Amino acid sequence: MYGLEENEAEFELNIIPMIDVIFAILTFFIISSMFLSRSESLPVNLPKADSSEVQDRVRITVTVEPSGQISLNRQDLELDELEAGVRDRMEEGTQAVIVINADETVEHGRVIAVMDVLRGIEGAALGIATERS
Numbered sequence: 001m002y003g004l005e006e007n008e009a010e011f012e013l014n015i016i017p018m019i020d021v022i023f024a025i026l027t028f029f030i031i032s033s034m035f036l037s038r039s040e041s042l043p044v045n046l047p048k049a050d051s052s053e054v055q056d057r058v059r060i061t062v063t064v065e066p067s068g069q070i071s072l073n074r075q076d077l078e079l080d081e082l083e084a085g086v087r088d089r090m091e092e093g094t095q096a097v098i099v100i101n102a103d104e105t106v107e108h109g110r111v112i113a114v115m116d117v118l119r120g121i122e123g124a125a126l127g128i129a130t131e132r133s
Contacts, residue, residue: 006018044103049130060089062118064102068110086124094123101129 044063062082063071070077072085090096098118100110118126 044101046101046129046131047103047104048132050132052130052132058090058094058096060086060096060098060124062086062098062100062114064100064106064114066103066105066110068106070114079113079117083115083121086118086121090121090123095125097125097127098122099127099129 007125042114044065061073063074065071070082072082073089075085079087086098098121100111100118102112104112115126118124
């Protein structure tokens with residue numbers, strides 16, 4: 001054989017740069033997916049429910065923290081200020097979904113008091129935030 005073995009260059013496949021590119025793309029998608037979720041509430045441990053569903057109207061978030069503190073779209077306020085705060089955020093003649101994010105450790109009476117205030121607002125539908133179990 002005319003010395004083909006001596007003249008042929010040895011073929012080498014280096015996959016390290018491909019792995020670097022794959023990790024760079026993966027990092028890009030992970031970081032960009034973090035910005036897709038919209039969070040308007042304070043972090044609380046939501047109770048779980050199999051029948052929960054997403055609402056598609058103007059959304060106002062009321063959070064009841066474990067300490068009983070009430071927040072309206074991340075702004076702390078008292079129970080007697082809640083109705084006026086919600087009415088200020090609702091546009092005239094529109095309907096809104098008021099989502100109550102109540103921590104599962106909050107006293108039942110505190111959540112009922114919040115719901116009672118919100119039921120008096122015309123054009124507002126109440127929803128309780130849960131996590132799928």
